[in-house]
Amino acid sequence: MILFILLAILVVVLYFYGTRNFGYWKKRGVKYENPIVFFGGNINNFLENISLSERLSNLYKSHPNERIVGLYEGNNPFVLIRDLDIIKEVLTTNFRCFHRRGINFFNNCNEPLMMNLFTVDDDVWKLLRQNLTAAFSSGKLKAMFPLIVERTGKLTEIAKELADTKEEVDVRELMARYTTDFIGACGFGIESQALNEENADFRNLGKRIFNRTIRDAFVAILMSVFPEIFKNIHFFAPEIEETTFSIVRQIMARRSYKPSGRNDFIDFLLELREKGKLVGESIVKRKSDGSPEIVEVELNDELLAAQAFIFFAAGFETSSAASSFLLHMLAFHPEVQEKCREEIDRVLERHDGKLCYDAVKDMKYLEMAFKESMRCLPSPGFLLRVTCDNFHIPGTDVVLEKGMRVVISTDGLCSDEKYFEDPEIFRPERFHPDNIISIQKFTYMPFGDGPRACIGERMGVMQSLAGVAAILRNFTVAPSRNSLRKPRIDPKSMIVQTILGGLPLALKQR
Numbered sequence: 039m040i041l042f043i044l045l046a047i048l049v050v051v052l053y054f055y056g057t058r059n060f061g062y063w064k065k066r067g068v069k070y071e072n073p074i075v076f077f078g079g080n081i082n083n084f085l086e087n088i089s090l091s092e093r094l095s096n097l098y099k100s101h102p103n104e105r106i107v108g109l110y111e112g113n114n115p116f117v118l119i120r121d122l123d124i125i126k127e128v129l130t131t132n133f134r135c136f137h138r139r140g141i142n143f144f145n146n147c148n149e150p151l152m153m154n155l156f157t158v159d160d161d162v163w164k165l166l167r168q169n170l171t172a173a174f175s176s177g178k179l180k181a182m183f184p185l186i187v188e189r190t191g192k193l194t195e196i197a198k199e200l201a202d203t204k205e206e207v208d209v210r211e212l213m214a215r216y217t218t219d220f221i222g223a224c225g226f227g228i229e230s231q232a233l234n235e236e237n238a239d240f241r242n243l244g245k246r247i248f249n250r251t252i253r254d255a256f257v258a259i260l261m262s263v264f265p266e267i268f269k270n271i272h273f274f275a276p277e278i279e280e281t282t283f284s285i286v287r288q289i290m291a292r293r294s295y296k297p298s299g300r301n302d303f304i305d306f307l308l309e310l311r312e313k314g315k316l317v318g319e320s321i322v323k324r325k326s327d328g329s330p331e332i333v334e335v336e337l338n339d340e341l342l343a344a345q346a347f348i349f350f351a352a353g354f355e356t357s358s359a360a361s362s363f364l365l366h367m368l369a370f371h372p373e374v375q376e377k378c379r380e381e382i383d384r385v386l387e388r389h390d391g392k393l394c395y396d397a398v399k400d401m402k403y404l405e406m407a408f409k410e411s412m413r414c415l416p417s418p419g420f421l422l423r424v425t426c427d428n429f430h431i432p433g434t435d436v437v438l439e440k441g442m443r444v445v446i447s448t449d450g451l452c453s454d455e456k457y458f459e460d461p462e463i464f465r466p467e468r469f470h471p472d473n474i475i476s477i478q479k480f481t482y483m484p485f486g487d488g489p490r491a492c493i494g495e496r497m498g499v500m501q502s503l504a505g506v507a508a509i510l511r512n513f514t515v516a517p518s519r520n521s522l523r524k525p526r527i528d529p530k531s532m533i534v535q536t537i538l539g540g541l542p543l544a545l546k547q548r
């Protein structure tokens with residue numbers, strides 16, 4: 039009996055704890071997605087079997103007249119921003135109030151991998167961003183282009199083997215192997231063998247990072263429902279942490295912790311390591327006269343390894359998702375595919391048949407098709423920020439309190455017919471220089487916007503275009519027996535939208 043009473047008390051306490059914030063949006067007169075105890079709106083992903091990105095996009099679409107919409111993740115109120123003027127405030131004008139992405143709940147130094155540029159916030163983010171930007175300059179990209187070209191050669195060979203032996207090829211897996219190999223070479227100076235061996239270590243690490251297990255889902259729920267209690271739990275599984283640290287440690291040790299002259303990302307990190315620390319103006323702390331304080335960040339090996347990790351994680355999944363989805367769209371739009379191929383042949387003829395940096399830069403129509411396929415499926419379909427101070431939304435009575443999580447559905451925006459006529463139609467001409475000016479700012483953001491936008495955009499675009507050009511130069515792609523015109527997004531996808539069952543296509547040699 040006593041046990042029963044204790045259990046009943048525990049359930050009641052947990053219920054009140056798990057619903058303590060559920061009146062938040064109602065009180066402020068903001069329309070919101072109905073929450074369910076403990077899960078908030080998260081349970082909708084599960085009940086409707088959709089990804090977070092799709093859920094946010096649906097929420098965007100179902101409130102066409104609202105400037106903002108409330109939602110709950112676990113017990114925490116979040117806000118979805120729909121209005122372009124407010125989006126501008128968040129991403130650019132008021133960046134000082136929104137520089138945090140807020141994924142790393144406590145800017146948690148206990149979990150070294152979370153100190154990567156994507157998930158870290160505040161001064162560590164600011165100084166890292168300032169110092170890492172040079173690693174993504176056009177000069178660096180041009181210098182690494184021969185490595186990309188080498189990988190496109192291998193990609194073509196593997197694609198030929200697969201086309202000869204298989205009725206259909208999963209282009210999602212093919213492009214993931216190409217991208218993994220490229221990142222291995224350009225980021226880490228190693229032959230990852232991902233293109234040659236299906237189960238190469240590096241490829242397996244990539245798969246593990248983005249394949250969410252029950253452990254990962256459970257940890258994410260605990261962290262979002264009971265953030266204070268589980269603040270020391272590690273978001274990334276031990277095998278991801280151990281493999282990453284071991285790979286980076288081994289490569290750095292092999293180079294005796296000195297830049298090797300390969301000019302890859304690890305060399306860049308080793309150059310930074312020689313500085314010992316980063317010094318610069320704080321984005322958080324101000325002196326009494328209002329000017330920023332000068333702050334320092336110590337560069338230890340774990341912090342450097344976390345940057346190598348994000349170079350790999352953020353670089354490979356997004357680029358392989360985007361390039362394979364372009365191939366998918368071209369398979370279902372043969373007339374666009376033919377135009378791309380004609381352009382590739384024409385441009386390569388001008389460059390002695392060589393796929394080089396300048397040739398890829400000249401493939402304007404292919405780039406338009408790439409942009410349009412990213413509009414049809416922006417791979418991270420939403421952006422995240424957190425308020426660093428109370429923020430009064432201009433033109434409303436709503437104040438976003440300090441610590442409020444802000445989401446922007448890039449997927450919802452770029453499929454909104456208010457901004458894109460016939461949004462369901464694949465039409466690369468939208469991105470023709472004559473038409474691009476009519477695309478409203480902040481409606482198309484596959485790489486985000488503002489000072490926290492993607493640092494690797496140019497690399498992602500050039501490497502993806504080179505891979506797709508190599509395939510189209512040698513093959514035609516067409517729908518195969520298992521191709522779905524509208525592929526299904528994996529409901530377990532977290533940030534990058536992964537596709538259930540891959541993207542099978544028929545590859546025919548020209």
Ligand code: HEM
Nearest residue numbers: 156352353356357360484485486487490491492493494498
């Ligand atoms: C087609 C390829 C890619 C797409 C679609 C993409 C997309 C994005 C998006 C949407 C964001 C968030 C932006 C925001 O919140 O405003 C982001 C951030 C980031 N991306 Fe990419 N990305 C791509 C390629 C790459 C590559 C190749 C790298 C590096 C090798 C990279 C590294 C990063 C990093 C480090 C961040 C965090 C930046 C910061 O917070 O300062 N991405 N990316």
